[in-house]
Amino acid sequence: MDVQADWTDGAEALTYQCCDVCGEKWYFRRDFCPNCGSTRVVTRASACIGTVYAATVVVRAPSPEWRERAPYGLCLVDLDEGVRVMTHSEPGIDIGTRVRIGFLRTDQGVLPIAASTS
Amino acid sequence: MAWITGVGMTAFGKHTGSTTISLMSEAATAALADAGLERRDIDGLVCGYSTTMPHLMLSTLFAEHFGLQPRYAHGMQVGGATGLAMAMLASLVTDGGAARNILVVAGENRLTGQSRDMTMQTLAQAGQHQYEVPLGPTIPAYYGLVASRYMHETGLDATDFAHLAVLMRRNAAGHPGAQLRDPITVEDVLASKPIAPPLKLMDCCPISDGAAAFVVSADRPASNGLRIRGCSQAHTHQHVTGAKDLTAFGAKASSARALEAAGVGIADIGYAGIYDSFTITLAILLEEIGLSQRGASGRDVAAGRYGANGDLPLNTHGGLLSYGHCGVGGALAHLVEMHRQLTRRAGDRQIRSEPALALMHGDGGIMSSHVSIVVERMS
Numbered sequence: 001m002d003v004q005a006d007w008t009d010g011a012e013a014l015t016y017q018c019c020d021v022c023g024e025k026w027y028f029r030r031d032f033c034p035n036c037g038s039t040r041v042v043t044r045a046s047a048c049i050g051t052v053y054a055a056t057v058v059v060r061a062p063s064p065e066w067r068e069r070a071p072y073g074l075c076l077v078d079l080d081e082g083v084r085v086m087t088h089s090e091p092g093i094d095i096g097t098r099v100r101i102g103f104l105r106t107d108q109g110v111l112p113i114a115a116s117t118s
Numbered sequence: 119m120a121w122i123t124g125v126g127m128t129a130f131g132k133h134t135g136s137t138t139i140s141l142m143s144e145a146a147t148a149a150l151a152d153a154g155l156e157r158r159d160i161d162g163l164v165c166g167y168s169t170t171m172p173h174l175m176l177s178t179l180f181a182e183h184f185g186l187q188p189r190y191a192h193g194m195q196v197g198g199a200t201g202l203a204m205a206m207l208a209s210l211v212t213d214g215g216a217a218r219n220i221l222v223v224a225g226e227n228r229l230t231g232q233s234r235d236m237t238m239q240t241l242a243q244a245g246q247h248q249y250e251v252p253l254g255p256t257i258p259a260y261y262g263l264v265a266s267r268y269m270h271e272t273g274l275d276a277t278d279f280a281h282l283a284v285l286m287r288r289n290a291a292g293h294p295g296a297q298l299r300d301p302i303t304v305e306d307v308l309a310s311k312p313i314a315p316p317l318k319l320m321d322c323c324p325i326s327d328g329a330a331a332f333v334v335s336a337d338r339p340a341s342n343g344l345r346i347r348g349c350s351q352a353h354t355h356q357h358v359t360g361a362k363d364l365t366a367f368g369a370k371a372s373s374a375r376a377l378e379a380a381g382v383g384i385a386d387i388g389y390a391g392i393y394d395s396f397t398i399t400l401a402i403l404l405e406e407i408g409l410s411q412r413g414a415s416g417r418d419v420a421a422g423r424y425g426a427n428g429d430l431p432l433n434t435h436g437g438l439l440s441y442g443h444c445g446v447g448g449a450l451a452h453l454v455e456m457h458r459q460l461t462r463r464a465g466d467r468q469i470r471s472e473p474a475l476a477l478m479h480g481d482g483g484i485m486s487s488h489v490s491i492v493v494e495r496m497s
Contacts, residue, residue: 008248027359028249054364056262058254060313062238066254074259074314076267076359086250086359095270109252 004043007110012103014046014112016083027083048101050079052093052114065108077101077114087112120209120346122332122493123219123339124153125454129295130328130442134230138171139183141225141329145447146184149331153339155219160333162190162217164208166200166224166446169240170231180223190217197244197482198393199351200224201330201449202489205478206349208334209491218336224446225329237325244483246357258322258396260358260484262314265398267364269316272405276316278416279397280307283320283439285419286394289426290436292467297326297442321397326442330450332457338496342461347475348379348492358484368488369406373479376490380475384408387492388473389459390430391452393481394437403479407490431469434459449480460495 005011018025019033020040032039054076061070073089077099087101088111099114126148128141142165150156163186165177173179177191190211196203201224208220228237241257269275284304290296302320310319334346352368352375355361377384390409394400404415409430410423418424424432435441435455438448456476458464478491 008252028246028357054263054267056259056266056314056316057312058256058259058314059311060238060256060258062242062254062256063235069254072254074253074255074263076263084359086253086255088253095266108254111253 004045007103007112010110012110014048014085014101015043016046016079016081017041017043025081025083027085044081046079046081046083049117050077050099050101052076052095052097052099053078053084055089055094075114085112087114089113090115092116120212121335121338121343122346122457123335123343124149124151124155125332125457126152127295127330127447127451127454128225128328130326130444130451131297132229133227133327136227136230136327138168138226138231139180141227141327142180142223142331143184145225145329145331146221146223149221149223149333153333153335155333157185159219160186160221161188162208162211162220163188163192164204164220164222165193166204167193167195168226169237169445170227186221188217190220196487198395198449199480199482199487199489200446201453202478202480202491203351205334205346205453205491206351206489209346209349212334212336220334221331222334222450223329223331224450226445226447227327228444229325229327231327234325246359250357250359256314258314258317261396261398262317263358264364264485265316268398268402271365272413274401274413274416276308277304279321279401280304281416281419282394282397282400283307285424286433286437286439289434290440293435293441296436296440297324298436298440317396317398323395323438323443326444326448328442328444328447330447330454332450332453342463343496344457344460345494345496346491347382347494348376350375350379350490352488353486356483356486361485367402367406367485369403369479369481372488373407373477373490376492380492380494382475382492386475387430387477388471389456389469389476390432391456391476391478392432393449393452393479394433394439395443395481397439399481399485400437402485403481407477407479426467427470431459431471434464434467434469453478456493460493
């Protein structure tokens with residue numbers, strides 16, 4: 001398996017996986033294909049461009065650490081590679097907005113954050 | 119076919135000094151009395167879970183405390199769907215002959231047993247631990263995402279959601295055990311503070327202390343028995359990021375199979391007990407199940423369809439949105455109220471129609487886990 005570090009490891013990258021046998025693509029890392037069970041899994045880096053599928057703002061934060069940052073946008077982005085991911089978002093994005101996902105270094109770690117491409 | 123032979127529940131709200139076990143005991147005592155059974159009659163026990171009292175063996179812990187020595191015991195966890203999943207399990211176990219009288223009980227001091235922050239953080243763990251939870255989400259935020267997409271595709275708007283919240287509050291005003299009983303208007307809901315847009319404070323259920331219980335029996339009781347006619351479940355995903363589509367959920371398949379198992383159609387249903395953690399949850403479930411057309415749930419509520427004396431009375435105790443939400447016991451309260459309505463023991467809240475069939479539906483996770491049950495009053 002071709003493992004690459006992503007934002008959850010502290011790298012400024014967002015990765016997804018594909019099955020070399022059936023072509024299934026997915027986001028949450030695992031060492032087999034959830035569709036066909038094959039272990040021929042390839043990890044790829046995303047180009048981090050996509051379209052917003054759903055969007056909200058966390059106004060009521062879950063803890064004192066997050067309260068310092070609130071309100072913060074949270075969205076689901078359909079990457080152009082065909083995989084859906086959850087990221088933070090800059091103000092002003094909405095469903096259908098074309099976005100580029102960048103990375104913020106914070107006390108909570110590296111966070112992916114979507115901003116409008118226009 | 120199994121029978122629901124007795125029900126009981128506590129008031130929901132702030133019960134200072136209560137514990138998971140004390141609340142469960144109070145509801146269990148009431149359910150046994152309602153069923154006319156003694157502890158020695160109970161040979162099965164099904165419990166849920168408690169976030170304020172995580173325990174590996176909650177069912178046997180409760181059995182020892184309450185004074186039961188069942189031949190069957192089981193603790194279950196499927197989030198908000200747990201309550202009805204427990205009812206389905208009790209039905210299967212009695213049908214299978216492993217026990218004859220099963221006590222189903224859940225309760226939690228979720229409001230006073232921990233801080234509000236702790237509750238929000240614990241519940242947010244329903245998210246994916248590596249790719250979602252590190253982003254600082256909350257349960258309202260997961261449902262806010264669902265709501266944004268569902269509104270985009272169906273045309274439902276904030277006013278539609280508000281009608282649902284107002285109906286639940288109006289129902290709760292008639293129940294002395296409800297946590298939130300002050301009347302609210304559509305304008306109040308729309309003006310309430312944002313939590314996770316499009317969801318506002320009054321689109322969200324409160325956090326409560328409380329408990330509910332019932333008894334499922336193999337034998338038909340002398341009176342007040344309701345028969346469990348059909349049950350089904352559907353589990354399509356766990357995480358909001360992993361859902362294929364935020365406008366189509368497992369509720370449709372689950373409820374269709376439960377109705378098919380019962381041999382009845384959706385039009386035969388005369389009472390509905392539907393999970394309502396947020397207004398969006400209730401709107402989606404009404405529409406997915408087919409009780410309202412897509413995008414029409416708010417209009418139907420405004421037109422009176424789901425009122426206590428409308429075509430299809432809904433959550434007449436006030437639901438999670440106003441009776442309150444204490445975790446697993448929250449969804450059981452819908453079943454307790456359904457039992458009282460169908461057996462015509464709801465007092466001042468008694469609905470005028472005399473439905474023979476009720477549909478119950480529960481949702482766990484982020485529209486992830488679904489359980490549907492059709493219940494029939496035998497004349």
